[in-house]
Amino acid sequence: MQETLPFDDLSISPGLCPLAGNCGFEKGFCTWTNMKNDDFDWLIGKGSTNTQFTGPTNDHTENTAQGHYAFIEASSPRVPGDIARIQSQSFTPGGSRCFHFWYFLTGSGIGSLNVYLVTASGNQTLWSLSGNQKNMWQSAQVSLNSTTQFTVIIEGIRGSNYQGDIAIDDVSFTTSSCTLMPSYANPAAQTTASTMSTPASTSASPTPAATQYDCNFDNGLCLWKQDTQTDQFNWTRAQGPTGSAETGPTNDHTKGTRYGWYIFIEASNPRRPNDTARVMSPLISDNSPRCLSFWYHMYGTHVNLLNVYQTRSISSLGTAIWSRRGTQGNQWLQAKVAITPSSPYMIVFEGVRGISYRGDIAIDDVRMALGSCGYASVNNSCDFESSTICGYTHYTSDQHPFQWHHGSTTSSGTGPSADHTLGTTAGHYVYMESSNVPVNMTTHLITPAMSATSGPVCVRFYYHMYGRNIGALNVFVTASNTDPSQKGRAVWTRNFNQGNIWHLGQATITPNGQYYVVFEAVRGTSYLGDIALDDVSFKNGQCSSAGSCDFEKGTCAWTNVQKGDDFDWLRSRGSTNSQFTGPTTDHTLGTPQGYYMFLETSAPRVPGDKARLASEIFPAKQTSACFIFYYHMYGADVNRLTAYILTNQTTDTFTSEAMLWTLQGQAGNTWNMGQINIPTFYTARPFQIILEGVRGPGYKGDMYCLCVCLDNT
Structure with missing residues (x-):
C-alpha cells in the first residue's frame, strides 16, 4: 500500500487560535478566507x-x-x-x-x-x-x-x-x-450545480500581430526544426497527457483541451540524467527588435531545466537568455524575453532531462512579435528589464542611488547572481551597492506618481537580502517624491540575512489622492550587505494575509527549501496517482479542480527522505500568533508531518529551530485542520515556519507515493 500525506489552506494570524469557524473579526478573518472565483x-x-x-x-x-x-x-x-x-x-x-x-x-x-x-x-x-x-x-x-x-x-x-x-x-x-x-x-x-467556477491558473495577454516564426504546433513544427547535431534526443509533438503519471500537461495551451498540440521532452527510458533536446528557429537576419513569448509547462518531481538561447550557431550556444529549473506546478505559465539583435541569430529551446522519468517539460504558443515586450511600466509595475527602470527615481539627497544591474554584484558572498524575472545573468534588477559607503547610509527607489483608488492596493515585489551584514529594506507610502522627511511610517520592513534567494514581499496600502511608493535600503555594518529589488507590481484589493496561501494560483510566498532536505513539495490537483492514498479534491474549493501541495515519494526516494516547504520570514512582534493549516494523511505507509519554527540567534542568519507540531501515521481519508499557537518567545524575533514531510517505508509495488497537501496557507 502507498502512503499519502496531503495538506492545504495554511494561515498565520496574531493571538491564540479561535474555536473552529467562530470569528468576531477583531484579528482578521480567523479561519475564513476570501475566495478567488x-x-x-x-x-x-x-x-x-x-x-x-x-x-x-x-x-x-x-x-x-x-x-x-x-x-x-x-x-x-x-x-x-x-x-x-x-x-x-x-x-x-x-x-x-x-x-x-x-x-x-x-x-x-x-x-x-x-x-x-x-x-x-x-x-x-x-x-x-x-x-x-x-x-x-x-x-x-x-x-x-x-x-x-x-x-x-x-x-x-x-x-x-x-x-x-x-x-x-x-x-x-x-x-x-x-x-x-x-x-x-x-x-x-x-x-x-455550483456557479462558483474555478479560477483559471493563467490569463492570456493580448495577441500580438502574427509573424512567420510563430507556432502553436497544431499543424506540425512550423518553421522550427529539431537539432540533429549536438543533442541526445528530440522534442516530441503530442496531444493530451504525455504518458507518464504525475508529470507533463494533460491539455495544450492554445485550445486548453486534449485535442490541441504542444511539444515536450519525454523523460522516460531510454533517457538518462542531463540528456538534452533542442529545437531551433530559422536564422533571423532582419535585426528588428522582437518580443519572444511562449507558454511552458514544467511539472513533476524530476523536472530539471528549460533554457532559451539567442545564438548564431547551434554548436556555440553561449549564455541562456531565459531559464527555469525544477517543477513549476501543474499549470501553463507564460514567459517573455526581449530580443535586440545586432547580427543574424536563431532562437533555441533546450530541455534538460532530470534524474528520472517524471521530468516532462512542454512548450506551446511560441511567438516572435515585432517590437518590444512592453517592459515599460503597466500601472507603474516594473521588471527592470529596460534601462529606463520604468521612470522610477530617487531623492536628490541620495548619494548612492540604486543601480541597474544584471548578473552577480561586485562583491562575492552577497547579492543575487541572477534576476528574478528571467532567472538568468542576462536579466536585470536594481540593487544597493554596499561597498565603499558608510554604515546606515540610506538610498531610495521611488515609483512614478499614482492616483488612489476607492479601496486598498496590494504592492508586490521580490527582494534579495543575502550577506553576512545585511541592513534593512523598508517600504513607505508618501505624498512627496522630493522630501524624505514626509515618508512617514514604514508599511513593510525586513532586516537580517534572508538567504541567497529571491523572496516575495507584499504590503496592503490605503493611499489618499496622489501618492508614491518608496523603497528604502539601509546599508549594514560592512560591504557584505547588498540589497536587490525586482518585479514590482500593484493590484487593487488587499494582499493575502502574511503566510496565507490556498495554492490556487501558485505557492504564494512559500518556497521549497534549497538546502537541508532531499526533495521538493509539488503543487497539483485532483487525485494522486496511487490507489488507497491521497485526496480526490482539494480543501479550498472541495473539487478536483482545486490545488494543493503534496509529496511524490516514488523512486529515487527512499525511506527517511524529507522535503521542506518554507514560509516567508515574518518580522518580530510582541504578540503571539496562530498558524492554521489543513492536512490529508491517508495510506498504510504514511510517515510524519512536522511544523517547525525557525528563528535567528544572531543578527546574521536564521539558525535556531524548534518543533511545534508533529503527527505520525495515517489520519483518515479526509482533510483535517491543524492549528498551532506560536508564543511570543518565538515571535519576538524574526521567524519562519517550516513544514516538513518525511517519506515512509513504502511498499514493494509499482509505486510509492507520500502526498503531503497544503492549502490556504
Whole structure:
C-alpha cells in the first residue's frame, strides 16, 4: 500500500487560535478566507465605512468604533452584480449544527447577502436577504445538515449604487439545530450545480500581430526544426497527457483541451540524467527588435531545466537568455524575453532531462512579435528589464542611488547572481551597492506618481537580502517624491540575512489622492550587505494575509527549501496517482479542480527522505500568533508531518529551530485542520515556519507515493 500525506489552506494570524469557524473579526478573518472565483474581496473594517448613509458605525462585538467587522465596499470600481465571497474551513459530517451571525444591511443600494452550504455535489442556498433593512445590527441563524464534508460560504452581491455596503460580525457554529432567523430570509432548499467556477491558473495577454516564426504546433513544427547535431534526443509533438503519471500537461495551451498540440521532452527510458533536446528557429537576419513569448509547462518531481538561447550557431550556444529549473506546478505559465539583435541569430529551446522519468517539460504558443515586450511600466509595475527602470527615481539627497544591474554584484558572498524575472545573468534588477559607503547610509527607489483608488492596493515585489551584514529594506507610502522627511511610517520592513534567494514581499496600502511608493535600503555594518529589488507590481484589493496561501494560483510566498532536505513539495490537483492514498479534491474549493501541495515519494526516494516547504520570514512582534493549516494523511505507509519554527540567534542568519507540531501515521481519508499557537518567545524575533514531510517505508509495488497537501496557507 502507498502512503499519502496531503495538506492545504495554511494561515498565520496574531493571538491564540479561535474555536473552529467562530470569528468576531477583531484579528482578521480567523479561519475564513476570501475566495478567488469572485469579483472582489470582503474587507475588515471598524467605525463607519467610507460611504455616507450605508454600513454600520460600530461593530457588533464591542459596540464601539474601535471594534471590527467584515464588510463589502460598494463604491467604485464596483458595479451592480459584482460578487464577493468568504469561505469557512471544512467541517466533517455528523449531527446538526446551527450557524449564527449578525448582519447590517442599510442603504438605498443594498444588493443581497446569501449563505451557502457547499459539498462536493453542489451548493445549497440556506439563507438569503436582499434590499435595505433596519439601520441596526440584526441576528441571523440557520440550521446546517450534511452527510458529507462541507464548507459554508457567505456571499455579498453589490446592489444598484454605491450606498450598498453590507456588513457581518460575530459568526459562530454550535452543535445543535435551530430555526431560520429571520423567518423571511428565504432559504432556497434545492441543490444546484455550483456557479462558483474555478479560477483559471493563467490569463492570456493580448495577441500580438502574427509573424512567420510563430507556432502553436497544431499543424506540425512550423518553421522550427529539431537539432540533429549536438543533442541526445528530440522534442516530441503530442496531444493530451504525455504518458507518464504525475508529470507533463494533460491539455495544450492554445485550445486548453486534449485535442490541441504542444511539444515536450519525454523523460522516460531510454533517457538518462542531463540528456538534452533542442529545437531551433530559422536564422533571423532582419535585426528588428522582437518580443519572444511562449507558454511552458514544467511539472513533476524530476523536472530539471528549460533554457532559451539567442545564438548564431547551434554548436556555440553561449549564455541562456531565459531559464527555469525544477517543477513549476501543474499549470501553463507564460514567459517573455526581449530580443535586440545586432547580427543574424536563431532562437533555441533546450530541455534538460532530470534524474528520472517524471521530468516532462512542454512548450506551446511560441511567438516572435515585432517590437518590444512592453517592459515599460503597466500601472507603474516594473521588471527592470529596460534601462529606463520604468521612470522610477530617487531623492536628490541620495548619494548612492540604486543601480541597474544584471548578473552577480561586485562583491562575492552577497547579492543575487541572477534576476528574478528571467532567472538568468542576462536579466536585470536594481540593487544597493554596499561597498565603499558608510554604515546606515540610506538610498531610495521611488515609483512614478499614482492616483488612489476607492479601496486598498496590494504592492508586490521580490527582494534579495543575502550577506553576512545585511541592513534593512523598508517600504513607505508618501505624498512627496522630493522630501524624505514626509515618508512617514514604514508599511513593510525586513532586516537580517534572508538567504541567497529571491523572496516575495507584499504590503496592503490605503493611499489618499496622489501618492508614491518608496523603497528604502539601509546599508549594514560592512560591504557584505547588498540589497536587490525586482518585479514590482500593484493590484487593487488587499494582499493575502502574511503566510496565507490556498495554492490556487501558485505557492504564494512559500518556497521549497534549497538546502537541508532531499526533495521538493509539488503543487497539483485532483487525485494522486496511487490507489488507497491521497485526496480526490482539494480543501479550498472541495473539487478536483482545486490545488494543493503534496509529496511524490516514488523512486529515487527512499525511506527517511524529507522535503521542506518554507514560509516567508515574518518580522518580530510582541504578540503571539496562530498558524492554521489543513492536512490529508491517508495510506498504510504514511510517515510524519512536522511544523517547525525557525528563528535567528544572531543578527546574521536564521539558525535556531524548534518543533511545534508533529503527527505520525495515517489520519483518515479526509482533510483535517491543524492549528498551532506560536508564543511570543518565538515571535519576538524574526521567524519562519517550516513544514516538513518525511517519506515512509513504502511498499514493494509499482509505486510509492507520500502526498503531503497544503492549502490556504
